[in-house]
Amino acid sequence: MDIVRATSGHLRRRVPEFRLFFNDLYSNDFNSLFMLLPAFYKMLKEEKGIGLAPSQCFISGVPGSFYGRLFPSNSLHFVYSFSSLHWLSQVPVGLESYAVKHLNKGKVYISKSSPQSMVNAYSSQFQADFSQFIKSRSQELVPGGRMVLSFLGRKSIDPTTEDGCYQWELLAEALMSLVKEGLIEEDKVASFNAPYYAPCAEELKVEILKEGSFIIDRLEAFEVDWDGGAVADTHNEQGKMMVGERVAKTIRAVVESMLESHFRLGQDTMDVLFSKFAEIVGNHLSKTRTKYINFVISLVRKASHINLEAQPMDVFLF
Numbered sequence: 586m587d588i589v590r591a592t593s594g595h596l597r598r599r600v601p602e603f604r605l606f607f608n609d610l611y612s613n614d615f616n617s618l619f620m621l622l623p624a625f626y627k628m629l630k631e632e633k634g635i636g637l638a639p640s641q642c643f644i645s646g647v648p649g650s651f652y653g654r655l656f657p658s659n660s661l662h663f664v665y666s667f668s669s670l671h672w673l674s675q676v677p678v679g680l681e682s683y684a685v686k687h688l689n690k691g692k693v694y695i696s697k698s699s700p701q702s703m704v705n706a707y708s709s710q711f712q713a714d715f716s717q718f719i720k721s722r723s724q725e726l727v728p729g730g731r732m733v734l735s736f737l738g739r740k741s742i743d744p745t746t747e748d749g750c751y752q753w754e755l756l757a758e759a760l761m762s763l764v765k766e767g768l769i770e771e772d773k774v775a776s777f778n779a780p781y782y783a784p785c786a787e788e789l790k791v792e793i794l795k796e797g798s799f800i801i802d803r804l805e806a807f808e809v810d811w812d813g814g815a816v817a818d819t820h821n822e823q824g825k826m827m828v829g830e831r832v833a834k835t836i837r838a839v840v841e842s843m844l845e846s847h848f849r850l851g852q853d854t855m856d857v858l859f860s861k862f863a864e865i866v867g868n869h870l871s872k873t874r875t876k877y878i879n880f881v882i883s884l885v886r887k888a889s890h891i892n893l894e895a896q897p898m899d900v901f902l903f
Contacts, residue, residue, distance in 0.1 A: 603642045608651055615646035650674060652717050656725040663731050664722055670736040673780040674714045677706035680778045682847060687775040691761055694753035694779045697745050704744055711782040716792045723798035728888030732799070738880045739783045740806060748878045749783040752811070752836060755869060759862035768854050777847050779840070789882065799884040808876040811866070819871045829867025833859045 607618060622644065649655050651666070652674045680688065680703065688703045689696070695704055722732055739749030763769040786804060793799055812831045818824045837859045844850060850858065869875065 601641075605642055605644045606647050606656070607644070608647045608649065608655060610650065611648045613646075613648065615648070618646065619644070651721070652714050654721045654724065658724050659727045661722075661725045661730060662727055664726060664733070666732075666734045666736070668736055670715065670718065670734060671738070671781055671783055673707075673710050673782055675710070676778050676780050677703075677710040679706055682776040682778075687772075689778060690771075690775040691757060692754070693757045693760065693774065693777050694781060695744050695750050696754055696757075699745065707744065707782050708788070711784055711788070712792060715784070715789070716796060719793060719796045719799065723796060723886060726886040728886055730886045731802075732882075732884045732886070734880070734882045734884070736880060737783050738789075738806065738878050739785050740878055742785050742787060744783070744785075747875050749785075751869075751875055752832075752866075753779055753781070755865050756836065756840070756862055758865055759858055762861050763854070763858055768857065769848060769850075773848050777844075779843070783878070784880075786880070789880070793884065798887055800887055801882070802885050803881070803883040805881050807879045807881065809879050810874065810876060811870060819867070819874075825867035825871045826863075827867075828870050829863035829865070832866045832870070833863035836862070 607615070609615070647655055651669070676682070688700050692699065695707055726732065739746055741749070744750065757774070760769060760774050761771075764771045764774060786806065789804070790801065793801060812828045812835075815828075815831060819828045837855075841855065844858075845855070
C-alpha cells in the first residue's frame with residue numbers, strides 16, 4: 586500500500602493514478618470534449634480545492650456501442666452510466682421505418698392504443714440490449730468492481746402508463762398537428778418509432794439476476810419534474826409558457842437529430858414543431874405535474890476474493 590506522512594504526523598494514503606475512459610458512438614465529437622479538460626482541471630483546483638493534475642488522471646476516448654465489449658477482460662474498476670440505457674440499440678424488429686405494415690399510426694412510441702405485439706417488441710428489444718450490456722461489463726470489470734447506472738424508467742409494470750411514455754404521446758400530438766397543416770406526411774409519422782424504452786424495476790432485476798455476475802447493492806427510483814422543478818406556478822399563462830418552453834428545449838436537444846434524419850425537416854419547420862410541442866406540454870403540466878421516474882442502480886461484480894491493494898484505477902464513463 587502506498588503510504589505518505591502528512592504534515593500533521595498522521596499517515597494517509599497517496600492519491601492514486603486514474604485512467605478515465607469516455608465512451609460514445611463513433612459519430613461523437615471527442616475533440617470538443619477534450620478541449621474542455623483544461624477548464625475542468627482549473628475548476629477542480631479553484632472551486633473544489635482538488636489539485637488533480639493531468640499526470641494523475643489519464644483521460645481517453647473510446648468510440649463504440651456499449652451494447653457490446655469495449656475493453657479487455659478484468660480491466661475496469663468502476664463503471665458509471667448516466668441517462669443512456671433507456672436508449673435502445675435499434676428500433677425493435679418489425680417496427681422499422683421500412684416495415685411493410687405500420688402498427689402505431691399517429692404515435693411515435695408505446696401508448697394505450699398500441700397493439701400488444703408492439704409492446705412485446707419493445708420489451709424484447711430492451712431485454713436483449715440490457716442483458717448484452719450487463720454481460721459485456723461483467724467481463725470487463727474486475728472482481729469486486731462497481732457499476733452505477735442512472736436512467737429513465739417507470740414505476741408500473743404497465744409500459745403504457747404516463748410516467749413511462751407520456752412525453753412521446755405529446756410529441757406525437759405536435760407532429761400530427763403539423764400533418765393537419767400539410768407540413769409533414771402522415772405516413773412519415775406512422776413509420777417513426779422512437780428507439781427508447783423506460784423499464785420497470787422488475788424487468789431490471791430479472792435481467793441482472795439472469796446474467797448472474799452482479800450483486801444488486803442498491804436500486805432506487807426517484808420522481809423528477811419534467812422541467813426540473815424550475816417553474817413553481819404553472820396555472821397562469823406565463824407559467825405555462827415557461828414550463829412548456831423549458832421542457833421543449835430539453836427534449837429537442839435529445840431528439841432533434843432523430844427527427845431531422847427521418848422527417849427531413851428544415852429549420853423553420855422544426856421550430857414550428859417544438860413551438861407547438863411547448864404549448865402542448867405547458868397546457869398538460871398546468872393540469873397535472875407528470876413526473877419522470879429515474880432509476881439509480883449500484884451493482885457489485887461478484888468475487889470470491891477482493892484485492893484491496895493500491896493500484897491504478899480504471900473508470901469508464903458513457
